[in-house]
Amino acid sequence: MSSENKRNFLIILISPSGGGKTAIFNKILAEDNEIKYSVSFTTRKARINEINGTDYNFISEEKFIEMRNSSEFLESAKVHGFWYGTSKSYINSVLKKNHIIMDIDVQGAKQIMNSDVDHITVFILPPSREVWLQRLKGRGTDSDEVIQVRLETAEKEIQEIRDFQYLIINDDLDKAVNDIKTIIKAEENKIERFINIENYYGG
Numbered sequence: 001m002s003s004e005n006k007r008n009f010l011i012i013l014i015s016p017s018g019g020g021k022t023a024i025f026n027k028i029l030a031e032d033n034e035i036k037y038s039v040s041f042t043t044r045k046a047r048i049n050e051i052n053g054t055d056y057n058f059i060s061e062e063k064f065i066e067m068r069n070s071s072e073f074l075e076s077a078k079v080h081g082f083w084y085g086t087s088k089s090y091i092n093s094v095l096k097k098n099h100i101i102m103d104i105d106v107q108g109a110k111q112i113m114n115s116d117v118d119h120i121t122v123f124i125l126p127p128s129r130e131v132w133l134q135r136l137k138g139r140g141t142d143s144d145e146v147i148q149v150r151l152e153t154a155e156k157e158i159q160e161i162r163d164f165q166y167l168i169i170n171d172d173l174d175k176a177v178n179d180i181k182t183i184i185k186a187e188e189n190k191i192e193r194f195i196n197i198e199n200y201y202g203g
Contacts (some may be wrong), residue, residue, distance in 0.1 A: 010091065013102065018132050034099065043058075084108065091117060122164070123166065
């Protein structure tokens, strides 16, 4: 049975900053060309090595608010002082042919969970607070003040972890990736995602 007989879905990765979700979805994308990355819109400035249109669509706050008021976003949220949003038309277009993977915060994930878009949610945590802090500081992109804000935000998000479907403890990248790929395969094979399965044998 071909993949055309199955409905595609969003794979939503939720993780506190430093949880390792970027490394995970980059590896998944490199290993599976049937899964596409959701390029979000944001009002923050691009970091070194980030490419507009590939990592994010970097736009002004004025443009973002204009799009938001026009209901162009499937979800949108203000995180650490900047707006982030996912284009509704982009998601619907890509889902016609492929799964989409996205990394997002708790606010945005819950907006999608309340929409009619088919999705799965995977919460990713580092193995310990110590490792978590080490990863945040090791990136070298944030000040101590910003790191503290990220930690406080993450502690609040973790309190909502039971609202999501799956949990991955990211203490080994390859294992975390394989666990998520196993989840995706299991979700693909849910009967509810098969199209016209009753007619498979010509019935």
